[in-house]
Amino acid sequence: MNLNKAYWDKKYALNKTVWDIGYISPPLRAYIDQLTDKEIKILIPGAGNGYEVDYLFYKGFTNIHVIDIASQPLENLKARIPSFPDGQLIQKDFFELENHRFDLILEQTFFCSLEPSYRKAYAMKMHGLLNEKGKLVGLLFDRTFKDGGPPFGGNEGEYRRLFNPYLSIKVLERAYNSIKPRKGNELFFIFEK
Ligand SMILES: C[S@@+](CC[C@H](N)C(=O)[O-])C[C@H]1O[C@@H](n2cnc3c(N)ncnc32)[C@H](O)[C@@H]1O
Known part of the structure; x- marks a missing residue:
């Protein structure tokens, strides 16, 4: 059983959101900064x-869809960006997202929040959600964590074995621009369908 809505809602209600850095992370910002086509579906x-949502939105990307199983962060986003289209804020289990295909999916500390038994399902689902040549891009931890999880850690070899059957691994390397607490412990990746 994956961690459910109640588990995540409670984290937000109690403000136990240690993963939340309060701004867009430099690796995601650098990646977004070199994108030219503002029409892509993200x-x-x-x-x-989702501070990367504000960043994308104010840069002029309009076709951005945001999904989270918890309600509070989506409400926070709507309060920060009142003109963000309601239909593109989706409160749902990621694994139940249907009828959409994306050109770009941005990952940051979502993968590591899932029970490791869901990793294969994650890779398969990402494959299903991407258009041909679409990309899954972002950050994965390159470390283990004590005391169970989440977060659940991993390493490069494991990620290569996991994603290789579904997506083409274009980049999977130590991020050079991680935030200080994650420096040396995360991999930047670009996987393409
Ligand atoms: C560790 S937080 C990361 C949040 C954000 N990506 C960041 O970097 O700040 C994990 C997020 O995934 C959400 N989540 C967990 N399981 C989910 C699922 N099955 N479907 C959709 N969202 C889920 C949680 O509610 C939580 O907001």
Whole structure:
């Protein structure tokens, strides 16, 4: 059983959101900064407070979809960006998202929040949600965590074995621009369908 809505809602209600850095992370910002086509359809899964959504929105990307199983972070987003289209804020289990295909999916600390038994399902679902040549891009932890999880850690070899059957691994390397507490412990990746 994956961690459910009640588990995540409670984290937000109690403000136990240690993963929330309060601004867009430099690796995601650098990636977004080199995108030229503002029409692409983008998904932010397990977005949480999703500061990359503000960044994309104010840069002129309009086709951004945000999904989270918890309600609070989506309400926070709507309060920060009142003109963000309601239909593109989706409160749902990621694994139940249907009828959409994306050109770009941005990952940050969503993968590591899932029970490891869901990793294969994550890779398969990402494959299903991407258009041909669409990309899954973002950050994965390159470390283990004590005391169970979430977060659940991993390493490069494991990720290569997991994603290789579904997506083409274009980049999977130590991020050079991580935030200080994650420096040396995360991999930046670009996987293409
Ligand atoms: C560790 S937080 C990361 C949030 C955000 N990506 C960030 O970096 O700040 C994990 C997020 O995934 C959401 N989540 C967990 N399981 C989910 C699922 N099955 N479907 C959609 N969202 C989920 C949680 O509610 C939470 O907001």
